[in-house]
């Protein structure tokens with residue numbers, strides 16, 4: 001699905017990041033990660049469902065052996081603001097003891113999800129826990145999150161596409177677009 005296929009859909013505003021911009025930035029981040037973890041075993045933890053696209057593209061751009069595991073947490077429900085409560089919907093299969101863990105996320109908005117998740121994963125005795133997030137909204141942050149790899153800092157607007165949803169829609173959009181405010185205000 002691309003912009004032309006959703007043209008008649010008034011819910012989606014203009015493209016914010018194109019497919020190419022996303023791919024280029026992920027390639028740069030992958031090069032950095034490859035260097036930083038050279039010679040070390042690496043476990044990528046994707047946070048379902050939003051991180052599916054980032055995880056798939058980043059893991060392939062890394063061009064090295066990695067293990068991939070998934071966790072599902074949710075704090076948004078069907079709205080556009082965090083409920084403030086993080087729930088584990090699916091836990092990891094992997095034992096993190098002694099592992100180098102890189103959490104892969106689509107977006108850091110309030111920071112609640114990742115601040116909660118990093119402290120949860122750190123309690124499992126890993127060798128290290130770092131975060132890689134494609135997007136971050138500096139103006140929306142409510143909790144400090146120490147992110148090692150960030151794709152783009154973006155303004156405080158609700159965005160969809162490339163894994164990001166509004167009420168479970170638009171995740172399969174190739175680009176990232178802003179959601180028209182009339183949809184949720």
Ligand SMILES: O=P(O)(O)OC[C@H]1O[C@H](OP(=O)(O)OP(=O)(O)O)[C@H](O)[C@@H]1O
Pocket residue numbers: 047048049050051073074075076077082105106107108109110111112113114165
């Ligand atoms: O920084 P925060 O304010 O916590 O927001 C970021 C989180 O919110 C979204 O997930 P959501 O909980 O909506 O579930 P989803 O990934 O299944 O869409 C997004 O994918 C991040 O995981």
Ligand code: HPA
Pocket residue numbers: 076107109157158159160164165166
């Ligand atoms: O801007 C957003 N879009 C979609 N999902 C989200 N989860 C947190 N922020 C966002």
Ligand SMILES: [Mg+2]
Pocket residue numbers: 047048049050051
């Ligand atoms: Mg998510």
